[in-house]
Amino acid sequence: xxxxxxxxTHVYQPNSPFERVAFQDITMSITSGSFxxxxxxxxxxxxxxxxxxxxxxxxxxxxxxxxxxxxVAGSKTKDLKALRxxxxxxxxxxxxxxxxxxxxKDIMFxxxxxxxxxxxxxxxxxKALKLVHLAExxxxxxxxxxxxxxxxxxxxxxxxxxxxxxxxxDEPTAGxxxxxxxxxxxxxxxxxxxEGLTVIMVTHNMDDAALYSDEIMVMDHGRMVVKDRxxxxxxxxxxxxxxxxxxxxxxxxxxxxxxKTEEDFIASLFSIxxxxxxxxxxxxxxxxxS
Amino acid sequence: MDKxxxxxxxxxxxxxxxxxxDWALRDIQxxxxxxxxxxxxxxxGSGKSTLAKCFNGLLLPEKGEIHVQNQSIQTPDSxWEIRxxxxxxxxxxxxxxxxxxVRDDVAFGMENHGIEREEMLRRLDSALKAVDMQEFMxxxxxxxxxxxxxxxxxxxxxxxxxxxxxxxxxxxxxDPQGKKDVLNVVxxxxxxxxxxxxxxxxxxxxxxxxxxMIIMDKGQVMREGQPSxxxxxxxxxxxxxxDLPFTVKLRxxxxxxxxxxxxxxxxQKELVNExxxxxxxx
Amino acid sequence: MxxxxxxxxxxxSVIHRMDPRSKLIAVFAFxxxxxxxxxxxxxxxxVAITCVAILLSKVPLRxxxxxxxxxxxxxxxxxxxxxxxxxxxxxxxxxGWFQLTTGGLRQAALISIRLLMIVISTTLLTxxxxxxxxxxxxxMLLGPxxxxxxxxxxxxxxxxxxxxxxxxxxxxxxxxxxxxxxRGVEFSSGPLVQRVKAILPLLIPLFISAxxxxxxxxxxxxxxxxxxxxGRTKLRVFHxxxxxxxxxxxxxxxxxVLWVLRS
Numbered sequence: 038x039x040x041x042x043x044x045x046t047h048v049y050q051p052n053s054p055f056e057r058v059a060f061q062d063i064t065m066s067i068t069s070g071s072f073x074x075x076x077x078x079x080x081x082x083x084x085x086x087x088x089x090x091x092x093x094x095x096x097x098x099x100x101x102x103x104x105x106x107x108x109v110a111g112s113k114t115k116d117l118k119a120l121r122x123x124x125x126x127x128x129x130x131x132x133x134x135x136x137x138x139x140x141x142k143d144i145m146f147x148x149x150x151x152x153x154x155x156x157x158x159x160x161x162x163x164k165a166l167k168l169v170h171l172a173e174x175x176x177x178x179x180x181x182x183x184x185x186x187x188x189x190x191x192x193x194x195x196x197x198x199x200x201x202x203x204x205x206x207d208e209p210t211a212g213x214x215x216x217x218x219x220x221x222x223x224x225x226x227x228x229x230x231x232e233g234l235t236v237i238m239v240t241h242n243m244d245d246a247a248l249y250s251d252e253i254m255v256m257d258h259g260r261m262v263v264k265d266r267x268x269x270x271x272x273x274x275x276x277x278x279x280x281x282x283x284x285x286x287x288x289x290x291x292x293x294x295x296x297k298t299e300e301d302f303i304a305s306l307f308s309i310x311x312x313x314x315x316x317x318x319x320x321x322x323x324x325x326x327s
Numbered sequence: 328m329d330k331x332x333x334x335x336x337x338x339x340x341x342x343x344x345x346x347x348x349d350w351a352l353r354d355i356q357x358x359x360x361x362x363x364x365x366x367x368x369x370x371x372g373s374g375k376s377t378l379a380k381c382f383n384g385l386l387l388p389e390k391g392e393i394h395v396q397n398q399s400i401q402t403p404d405s406x407w408e409i410r411x412x413x414x415x416x417x418x419x420x421x422x423x424x425x426x427x428x429v430r431d432d433v434a435f436g437m438e439n440h441g442i443e444r445e446e447m448l449r450r451l452d453s454a455l456k457a458v459d460m461q462e463f464m465x466x467x468x469x470x471x472x473x474x475x476x477x478x479x480x481x482x483x484x485x486x487x488x489x490x491x492x493x494x495x496x497x498x499x500x501x502d503p504q505g506k507k508d509v510l511n512v513v514x515x516x517x518x519x520x521x522x523x524x525x526x527x528x529x530x531x532x533x534x535x536x537x538x539x540m541i542i543m544d545k546g547q548v549m550r551e552g553q554p555s556x557x558x559x560x561x562x563x564x565x566x567x568x569x570d571l572p573f574t575v576k577l578r579x580x581x582x583x584x585x586x587x588x589x590x591x592x593x594x595q596k597e598l599v600n601e602x603x604x605x606x607x608x609x
Numbered sequence: 610m611x612x613x614x615x616x617x618x619x620x621x622s623v624i625h626r627m628d629p630r631s632k633l634i635a636v637f638a639f640x641x642x643x644x645x646x647x648x649x650x651x652x653x654x655x656v657a658i659t660c661v662a663i664l665l666s667k668v669p670l671r672x673x674x675x676x677x678x679x680x681x682x683x684x685x686x687x688x689x690x691x692x693x694x695x696x697x698x699x700x701x702x703x704x705g706w707f708q709l710t711t712g713g714l715r716q717a718a719l720i721s722i723r724l725l726m727i728v729i730s731t732t733l734l735t736x737x738x739x740x741x742x743x744x745x746x747x748x749m750l751l752g753p754x755x756x757x758x759x760x761x762x763x764x765x766x767x768x769x770x771x772x773x774x775x776x777x778x779x780x781x782x783x784x785x786x787x788x789x790x791x792r793g794v795e796f797s798s799g800p801l802v803q804r805v806k807a808i809l810p811l812l813i814p815l816f817i818s819a820x821x822x823x824x825x826x827x828x829x830x831x832x833x834x835x836x837x838x839x840g841r842t843k844l845r846v847f848h849x850x851x852x853x854x855x856x857x858x859x860x861x862x863x864x865x866v867l868w869v870l871r872s
Contacts, residue, residue: 079472079502093787118793126791133781134788136813146810150793181817184371195792212499214371214529215570241502283503286573290595297603309573313580320586320606383832407834415832422825425833427741427773434844439834441842448844469776483833 038104038123038202038235040067040090045099047085059085060259062099069202072229072236074246077256078281083239086256087205090237091124092117103203122151125201129208131192132185140166140183140191141176147199158198165194169224186217193224204228206238210245222249247271247285247307255280268305287312333490333523334359334382334413339391341377341546351377352388353546361490364517364524366534366554369543370568375527378543379495382525383413396490411440414484416497420476424468429460432468433483440487447486454486455479458512474505478512485516491523492516499529506530531572535594542567555593574598616676616735622667623852629738629746631853635860636734640727642863651870652722658863659726668736676732677725684724691717744768745845755838762838770826778819785814 046061060082067073075083088094089101092108100109106120128134137143144165145158153161166173169190175183180191196204206225210218226249229236240246246253247267254264257280263270271277271288284292285307294316295302302319306312336357342350351374359365359382367375380386381393384400395413398405417423426432433454437447455461458478468476477497484492492513498506510533516522526537534540535554542550542557544567550557558564558575574595582588586605592598619625624632646652663673677684697712734743748765755761786796789810796807 078504088787091791093790118795121791121793126788128784128788128791131788133814133818134785134792134810136810136817147792186371199792214568215531216370216568219570281504287577290573290577290599293595293599294602297599298606300606309576309580310583313577313584313586316602317581317584317586320602323606380828385828385832407836410832410834415829417825417829417832419822419825421777422822423829425770425773425826425830427769431741431844435830435835436833438841438843439836441840444842444844444846447842451844467776468773469780487834 039069040104040203040235041102042066042089043100043102045086045089045101046097047082047089047094048097049085051097058259060256060261063261065254065261065264067235067237069235070229070233071251072226072238072249073252073254074238074240074250075254075256076240076243076246076282080258081256082259083256084207087126087207087237087239090203090205091121091126093126118151122199123201124203124205125196125199126205127193127196127207127209129211130189131196131209132180132188134195135180135188135192138179139177140180143180143191144195144198147195151199161198161200162194165198168197168228169194170220186213189213189217189221193221197228201234203235203237206236206240208240209238210240210242225249243271243283243285244287244307247288255282267307271305274303291315331361332358333361333396335392335394336378336381337392337394339378339381339388339393341381341386341388345389350546352381355391355546355548357541357548359491359523359525360539362517362521362523363538364514364526364536366537366540367525367527367543368529368531368534368540368569369549373543373568374546375543376495377546379415379493379525379527382491382493383410383415385415407440411487412489413491413493414481414487414489415493415495416477416480416484418496418499420473420480420500421468423480424476427467428464429455429466429468429471429479430464432479433486436483436487450486450488454482457485457516458482459508472505473501474508477501477505477509481509481512481516485520485522489522491525494524494526494528496527496529498533531570535572535574542569544568559590559593616672616732617739618668618672618736620667620737622665622737624662624666624733624737626850626852627737627856628847628849628853629742630750630847631849631856632734632738633743633746633750635856636730638860639730639863642860642867643723643726645864645867645871646723647719647871651867652719654863654866654870655726656722658859659729662733663729666733666737668733672736673729673732676736677728680724680728684721684728687724688717688721691720740772741769741845742847744772746847749847762841774822778815781818782811782815785811 042063042065045063047059049055049057049059063086075086077083085094089096089108090103096108096110098110100107102108103120103124135143137146141159141162144162145155148158148161149155162176163173166176171187171190171194175187175191180188183191204225209225210221213221222245225236225238228234250267252264253267253270255262255270262280271284274284274288274292277284283289287307287309288303288305291302291304291306291312302316304315306315336355339352339355340350341352355378367378369375377386381388381400382395384406387401393400395409398409400406400409424432425435430451433451434447437450442450452461455464458481460475460478460482463471463475471479481492494513498509501509513524517524526533528534535558537554539552540554540557541548549567558572561571561575564571574593578588578592578598588601592601643655646655692713693709695713695716696708696710698715699711700708701711701714702709738746744765748761751759751761790796794807794810796804796811
């Protein structure tokens with residue numbers, strides 16, 4: 038399902054001494070099945086924007102259209118439940134939402150809330166568990182007896198079990214060690230490419246943004262600054278620096294190399310292998326020239 | 328570098344459950360040298376955090392001894408002095424913030440150690456200055472970012488004039504800016520005040536810039552030495568649950584694509600320099 | 610998220626600057642002294658003192674009203690109950706059990722005024738002193754109880770840590786509510802039974818997180834040398850001034866004055 042956002046603005050506590058603009062005048066669309074990453078410094082409005090996609094926050098101005106559901110300012114939108122089933126959200130440190138006696142019950146919690154039968158919910162729990170690469174033996178355990186990384190996967194399984202079409206991820210790798218980080222990202226890529234889920238991710242990790250996204254949207258102080266393919270977004274190195282944002286490690290390296298050698302090594306490359314190939318090619322060309 | 332020992336760990340064994348055979352620390356033999364920056368890495372469950380908590384006696388080993396400046400952590404009377412000398416910053420910025428304001432929190436440690444009020448006021452100022460948080464003296468914790476809270480924690484520690492600061496995954500819950508700010512502050516303290524730093528971390532880039540590094544696995548020290556030496560021999564590291572730093576991976580990839588590189592360059596700067604030398608020779 | 614704990618209104622006034630200890634003692638004494646008065650003259654004195662206090666505090670009246678609002682219902686109820694169920698003096702109006710008498714009216718008015726003054730004086734306390742100042746003031750005042758092994762310091766520390774964590778816990782509650790709402794929980798609609806059941810996915814994670822915080826905090830406190838009250842110094846101090854002594858003198862002078870004025 039496509040998502041269309043038109044002139045969306047959100048203001049916290051309007052007409053009060055605490056009034057604060059989260060973001061303003063955002064217009065964009067997210068194609069079904071794509072992988073979009075939203076980056077921006079803390080406070081740029083990213084999380085507030087995400088929460089409009091499943092109706093947790095209501096627009097102050099403008100509208101959000103998710104599939105055929107229209108959310109517009111001032112209207113009392115009923116039946117947000119149906120929307121929340123279609124748009125699953127994984128919050129930061131999602132393991133903090135676990136509460137049931139067993140892993141199985143917790144994963145079944147979402148589907149049952151959305152009207153799924155107990156039998157079907159159980160089946161989905163098993164399926165979701167497989168997706169997050171956890172063994173069936175954890176189903177009977179208390180979620181609180183698991184390690185932090187396992188708990189996070191249980192929480193994600195709980196969202197996947199509702200069988201959403203869109204998956205929203207708010208800093209999904211926060212606090213994970215390098216291996217856990219990689220495994221979780223590989224899971225989301227799988228869900229996007231193999232299961233066709235639209236993925237919208239907020240992250241501070243430029244490498245993830247560059248490697249996995251179809252498009253990156255940059256937010257700065259509540260405004261959308263650019264939305265484009267990763268290669269285009271990271272091209273203007275100086276601009277990224279002015280926004281207070283980093284670069285993928287590979288590009289940072291190429292930038293340093295260019296500065297030192299006073300030659301142009303800069304390219305929008307994000308994987309280590311591509312970067313190495315690029316540098317090698319450049320050096321070999323030079324050698325051939327001389 | 329001064330090779331004087333500031334902490335000695337002798338044949339330390341520790342387990343959480345006194346009956347189980349599941350030892351969290353097995354026969355750890357270790358020295359920490361004054362003024363160094365030591366990184367301790369390892370996958371979750373390797374024992375690194377357990378070891379960190381033994382340095383200031385939060386956990387007491389079942390077997391073996393630990394001495395901080397020749398005082399044993401097993402002696403109850405020395406424990407309080409040891410906790411002044413060995414400060415610890417924990418992972419969760421909220422769950423170590425005790426005071427209702429920044430000022431109150433920095434004072435907490437000093438109050439515990441019975442420091443006179445006049446002296447407290449002096450140290451408050453200089454401690455907050457050292458972490459760049461002077462303007463936030465009256466701020467309440469829920470108005471601060473994670474990085475700011477961690478810096479306040481550091482201020483609270485240096486107000487006690489410690490010799491050692493332990494960072495127990497102190498940056499793993501922070502955003503990139505917060506991480507940078509915290510590490511810069513600690514680096515300054517290490518370089519300018521000679522404070523020994525023990526950093527328990529997952530961040531390989533951070534570990535790479537340490538003077539010395541230890542890899543732990545299943546409660547034991549598996550590797551010890553300079554980060555560059557350890558990472559340049561990547562065999563067996565993935566079995567220990569570890570990844571490799573960016574430059575090491577890049578160097579390997581460059582070699583695979585035919586670039587003649589030595590085994591010397593470790594940091595990004597060194598790698599860039601080596602490539603520059605190569606390209607200018609051409 | 611903008612949270613204001615307690616009712617403290619930051620204003621520059623002589624009452625704000627006063628030592629919280631004197632304010633605590635004054636309010637405590639006042640609440641008891643209020644019961645000495647039993648006629649219009651004595652009440653007039655008390656009301657006058659309360660009004661002077663309100664003026665001196667420079668707190669806008671709407672904040673006083675906000676502090677009264679929760680109790681307004683009880684005051685009105687008290688007034689009505691006393692008015693209609695006290696029999697004394699002339700009867701003005703009657704209907705079965707309900708009888709409005711002059712004596713009843715008088716009693717109702719006096720008792721309601723008494724209640725009002727008690728609430729206003731305690732509200733003034735919280736309007737002019739921060740929660741942490743009140744906690745510290747209480748800790749100092751109750752200090753002598755340490756001699757009988759009463760854990761004064763521990764209670765005060767518990768209070769201040771609770772105060773510090775209220776905004777943090779409120780933010781966490783909001784986060785958990787959002788996460789569970791995203792999983793289809795409806796907190797504010799549906800039958801009562803359903804709404805009550807919805808509390809579990811909110812309360813359990815909150816409790817677990819609170820216990821974890823407590824564990825972490827205890828460890829951090831130990832690492833920072835905490836070992837109870839033994840050998841502890843204090844950063845926060847209060848300065849007892851002329852206005853504080855004056856306040857206590859006035860309050861305690863009220864006792865003989867009211868005693869004389871009462872009928």
